Amino acid sequence: MNTPFIKIEDAVKIFTLHGLAFRRKSFFAIDHVSMEIKQGQTIGLVGESGSGKSTLGRCILSLLRLDGGKIIFRGLKIHNMKAREFRPLRRELQMVFQSPKTSFNPSMTIGQSIINAMCLRTDLSKKAKLEYLIELLNQVQLSPLFAGKFPWEVSGGELQRAGLARALAVQPKFIFLDEPTSALDISIRGQIVNLLLDIQERNKLTYIFVSHDLQLIRYVADYIYVMYMGQIMESGKREELFSYPLHPYTRALLRATLLGREERRQARLQSLKGEVIAYDWSGKGCKLAPRCAEATPKCFEETQFLHTINGRQVRCWRV
């Protein structure tokens, strides 16, 4: 089992915004990203809007094509595959979307949506699909009555669980979880997360868990990649990353989600200023430089590369 389960090599995805009068701005949604995922792992993907994490998920699931690089699943090159070729692989790679309300068809009941998701399960008869539906709903702790309800009749947490049931319908080996708890109250966050962990153990799944909430990632992920504007800024094992965050961006995220008021007041000088403006990168220098409190002229000039320190990767020359 030496081949990694999923390997992403130097992936590139460029988006073009069409402005007025033929002005077009292109930017790297995914900027030369490489990752290795072993079977059974939970990879944490941390980053904010514009970091490329959702885009990466869509590329893995063949909803978007890559403009460069490779995605290799079990030795097979799956990026830019033709739809017909990729279809059988959809039984192994699945996704749970961020906003449960929009990820269900409003004109279909939840049960109908989940049964529709079994369209690749040609091994099941119609009756068997219904039975499996009940079993799936049980697995995610929803009563069978939910099958007859419409998405808008159900709360966000319950709908997100239904989304998980849908992803499990094909019995996948891998699930990309795109911010599964962001749209939910903090008090039910734990419910979904514990359920995800249970199901992972029971079904021996591999997860990529995306979130901007480091507190949450600490619970679920074994290995974490921190992304900013399409690039990996830092990566490392859970313990290492949280105990010794190396990159300024990681530290800023930790401050924003983990620390309390007093610590934040003290660290005020070191917080990030400004916002992510996706297409406003001059092309050289560190992408974080305009916002980084520790930026020096060198940060603006020299393009930063990922270098490895003690088995971890960091993209900052100061480290």
Next chain:
Amino acid sequence: MTDLNIQDLQVNINTGQETYYVLRGVTFKVPAGAKLGLVGESGCGKSMTAASIMRLLPKNATIVKGQILLDQLNLINLSEKEMRQIRGKRITLIFQDAASALNPLCSAVQHVADVYARHISLSRKESLHHAYELLAKTGIPKHLAHNYPHELSGGMSQRVMIAMALGCSPEILIADEPTTGLDVTIQTQVVELIERTVEEIGSSLIFISHDIGLVSEICDRIVVMYAGKIVEAGNREQIISGPGHPYTTALLHSFRAQPGKRMPFIPGRVPDLRIRQEGCSFAPRCSLADNQCWHSEPKLSEISPGHEVACFHMDK
């Protein structure tokens, strides 16, 4: 400055077939210049409380009982015309989803200038001038002030909303989940901005959120709501270090998730507001619930100065 005093507010929503008892007797005070946090899960009635204060309730909602006293003025008795003098000027509201709360046909600076033009009756030129200044203060430089809402990011839209809300130096600012949907690093910026400007103007703040951690960062006083009622109210220290109600304790646990095996959460779901059940509404989800809890409703009582709890088992 002014006090806001809400007394026994009860609001129902009639859908023609059913009645939702959305607020079931809400009582709390916001002293002048205070920062009060209103905490609770989705569906507990916190947004409804804000809407009631602003008298922006949906058409099928009725204020069954209660008073909302702005100093001595009862907002419930005011006509729509009178209420319009208050909204946007004396009491202002920041919405949750800023991008959709803005008019897609007006630029950022136009939004803010309109506030001035409407309430303070300045000339077009003067209101524009003030608008630019105010936007710059909230962190939107002049070259971005002409952008339309679809050209603004979430954080920037929220800043425009804040500028609009503060334009007339209101006496009370209500912020209804202003950070939902924003990046975490932007969240801290927005929260700090709200805090800074509220202190500068000297207005009171009602900060509504489902995140008790966020609320505890800027608010001195915290009110916890559940199923249309207040279950606990107290100062920040009292609530954070010594919560009295099991719901508050559970909320704090889920916020302060310490690394461990299982992530803490509150089991069950928020009660159906159509049903007025006997006893404490939190009983189905409470680990301490006993016979008394299921049959009689606990009332808010003071367990220490300024700290009120509605529970029969006030744990320390």
Next chain:
Amino acid sequence: MKTITVSTEIYRSRNKGWFRQLCFLNGTWNVVSTWIVLGVFIALALAADILPLQNPLAVNASEILQPPSSNHWFGTDPWGMDVFSRTIFAIRVDFLLAVSSVILGIVAGVLLGAVAGFFGGFLDDLLTRFAEVIQGFPQMLFGMAVLALLGNNAINLIFICAFYNVPVYARLVRSVVSPLREADFVQAARVSGNTSLMIVFRHLIPNTLVPVFSQFPLSCAWAIQIVAGLSFIGLGIRVPTPEWGSMINLGANYIVFGKWWPSVFPGLAIVISVWVLNNLGNQLKSVFFTGI
């Protein structure tokens, strides 16, 4: 042993009969009256031949423009024909014409609109130009040209009405489908293995049916109008075949003289028909798309 029976169908419709459910969603009066009127219409249309009605084609010069009487319940028209029996015989013609042509137009329009809206690009542009051309063309001229070229019969009439409905529904459907192309649930359907065709038919078209059902009765009323216009100039349904639109036209000039019955009764018939179709559309909507 207790087994849980689960249905993915709408929960409510399992327990109540469909009729009771319709009443619950739309109001009993609405449902009952619509179906009774529809039933009456259908019965009259089917049984028109055997009912004791006056001959709808009997021209009678001595009895022109008689007001409603016990002999002629709805009076007589300028040609002496009995308005009542003509109104009833016209049910067949109008309903059949209107409904069938509109349904044809809907089927074609929905398909085209869904495919164009979903796949976009060249197909979409082509459809939009096509729709613009058809809708820009004067309807009467087109109708006249087709009937003149291809023969003046009912099939061609149906074709004309259907043809004009295609761009209407295509655009309607396209306006719903196009923004949904990138919707989360469509992506989710793709991730689950749905092919593009499955997405269009199973996921997107059901979401378009609400505006389509709303438009349906209006299209039917319009179809009756076009047929009336064409028959007025002698094409399509020729007088003396009873047809509401042409009956109205025939009597239109005489309203000024106080002879209202030749036009008003068929006019009322059209109003009632559109009302019935409208309610049917709403009821269909309510059953399939509760809450949307």
